[in-house]
Amino acid sequence: MDPNRTVFPGTTKLRDNDVRQKEAELKLLEEELARRVEEAVRKNVEECLNSEEVKDEIKRRVEEGIKKLFDEVDAQLQKEKQAALHEARQKVEQERKEREELDRMIEENRRKVEESQRREAQEQHQKEMERYLELERIQKQREEALRRKKIEEEEERAKQMRY
Template identity: 65%
Template sequence: MFHQRLIIIDCIISSIFSHGDLSPFGSCHGNLQFTYESFLMLNEITLTVIAIRRQLEADLNLLEEETTRRLEESIRKNVEEKLNSEEVQSEIERRIKEGQKKLFDNVVAQLHKEKEAALAEERRKEAQARKEREELDMMLKENSRRVEESQRREALEQQKKDEERFCELELIKRQKEEVAWRKKLEVEEDHANQKNLLAILCTVLMKSDCMRIEYEVSSLKLLPLAPTSNVSSYKKLVK
């Protein structure tokens, strides 16, 4: 209703402005001449129409606000009534249960997923630790092998040095034994030579004594017999 009135007023205002000049000295379609009183009357009518239009717009706004408020109130009451109804309460409870079940299922799925991820991470860590232990064992074995190889080389070198030292000592020992044997041989030769020389000397002395005795005997044969005292003196002399 208010909209229809506004449309009628808009048509009147449009008709007034479209059929003539509103100035007191203007013309309408070039023929109709307005007087000053006509202008005042027309202006008053226009202002009245505009005021009516504004009042109608204000009433329309109030009506729209009231309608909106009542509609909102009606919707709110309707919603409250429906929310308080058993059917809606049952639906709410059903949806709450479904939401709780869905949330529980999501939590269980998330926990299962986290558990699987934790198990996978634990398996990964165990595999990594096992790999590190294997690498460490391999490194220790390699180090042990290198140490054993180094010790074996050192032992072989030491054995070689010991053998060389033993050979040197054996050579020195043989040389010393040979020198001692030669010295002993020389001593024995000297001793034998001394024995031979002594034997020769004894032989020479014995021969010399025999010759001397023979000479003395032969000399005695030539001498005259002497008294017994002279014979004993002669024996002492011979001795």
């Protein structure tokens, strides 16, 4: 116990009750104050939210957000469009290169076929020329053989006429 405190019989209970009652009253006051502060804050917030200024600010921010979103979507679409255009150009260029390569191969094959046909025609001409020369040689041999035979026959007749 506190030595400076004088204790009278029955007074400690009274004081304890007073303290408890004061604490209860204080607690009730705190709760009431908290409720009033909360109500005031709620009312203030509600008034602020219902004011034209705040509504205009909310509307402005929503419109800005929508505009920003549309700008982002537009930018993304432009980016995708450019990518698709670039891809299409690359595809066209690739097809052009492939077509040029194919044309070059076709031209090379055509040239080879023409060269082969020319060589074949030349070989055929050479064979025909050799055959012609062979036939001509055979013809000359026949003619020569006939001419010699004629000469021999004439010599033979001339001999027979002399006898």
